[in-house]
């Protein structure tokens with residue numbers, strides 16, 4: 001055994017299996033882990049194991065599904081120790097079994113009999129995900145292209161280096177990053193599993209912050225392309241006149257500022273997946289170029305005469321209603337029908353309230369660990385408030401709220417007074433906003449001459465800049481407080497720059 005993985009204490013492994021000999025065999029995994037491990041603790045009865053999870057350290061939990069009875073009996077284990085790596089094992093392995101175990105909170109699944117090396121590999125993968133590295137959940141900076149390939153660190157939720165077969169290796173399904181146990185999310189997981197092996201385009205819709213990007217990464221992670229690149233282009237975060245060069249690349253000298261030749265996202269995604277986020281922001285001319293690319297698989301870099309061909313699976317997402325966009329003439333109907341082959345609609349958080357506390361607990365455990373706080377859960381009043389709030393900013397708003405609470409407070413439980421006012425008293429806040437704008441209106445010059453009225457964009461700019469100042473420039477936090485998406489802030493900033501040039 002080697003280093004202790006950066007922890008100050010040995011890793012604690014607990015194993016539940018109704019057969020003591022099997023539990024002992026599984027527990028021997030500690031010999032395979034490159035970390036200092038304490039003596040593993042073995043259980044034959046679920047209630048004994050559950051009792052210990054309440055107050056004792058647990059880093060790795062291996063649960064035999066037969067010892068649990070029903071797969072859903074795994075849920076209380078996941079809720080009790082949200083930061084523990086949970087691996088479900090079963091002698092009756094199947095895709096649906098693996099999916100159901102992971103829906104209930106397991107991080108991975110193995111069919112018995114399994115080798116200790118296979119178990120150790122899965123445990124190490126999960127521990128690595130928890131060891132920091134790039135915080136892939138942080139919002140992308142404007143015009144950033146995120147590439148996940150064999151050569152770059154994988155985002156959580158993506159297993160690189162694996163080649164899945166289209167009939168799905170049940171031990172490799174991965175929804176680690178996309179959390180939900182509600183019926184509506186179960187249907188989404190089923191859709192992802194069925195759509196992942198296909199080569200057809202996927203069209204994801206849903207309000208801002210519902211997890212469209214996570215959904216796209218899960219489709220890629222569970223596809224045969226998972227060991228190839230996953231390339232994201234956020235059409236809202238890139239100035240319109242640069243999107244084409246970001247997607248298709250350019251030759252040196254193609255336009256002012258093109259000082260070198262660059263491959264675009266389409267080429268980088270060759271063999272893998274190209275994710276076009278916020279596709280509703282793309283202008284009509286570029287839409288026709290994208291359509292041609294989808295029809296032929298060919299394109300030209302800007303300033304280049306050579307026609308190139310790539311094989312990239314397309315996933316796109318929008319928080320707009322595509323049919324309304326088509327009727328308004330902002331989205332090409334033919335492009336829509338090319339892209340809208342496998343549709344997924346992500347539900348708003350208010351439509352899956354069963355998931356609110358599961359998500360809140362997960363974020364609390366994540367940020368308490370990151371910020372070194374003691375938080376273990378929520379008191380009853382805080383929980384009731386989180387459950388009754390409408391979450392217009394969806395999971396992003398919930399995640400940012402929990403992060404804010406953890407940064408600003410400490411204690412064993414989150415209490416009502418730690419919640420931001422907007423969550424505790426949404427109606428009151430709304431009233432304040434009205435009062436504030438009235439105050440501003442009153443403060444304006446008395447004769448309401450045309451010139452004295454501040455343009456809407458300038459008012460918007462002031463409000464957004466106030467929010468950014470309140471959160472020290474943190475765009476994600478400001479966006480959550482304003483109940484808009486971070487990309488809206490990026491987009492607005494670009495339009496202000498254009499106005500003040």
Ligand SMILES: Nc1ncnc2c1ncn2[C@@H]1O[C@H](COP(=O)(O)OP(=O)(O)OP(=O)(O)O)[C@@H](O)[C@H]1O
Pocket residue numbers: 137138177178179180206207208209210211212213214215277318319359395396397399485486487
């Ligand atoms: N089901 C989920 N489980 C865990 N985290 C989630 C889930 N859905 C969303 N999140 C988190 O919420 C944030 C927003 O998710 P994501 O960027 O995927 O949403 P989106 O729908 O693409 O938003 P937008 O339309 O504004 O781009 C991310 O930090 C993500 O980790």
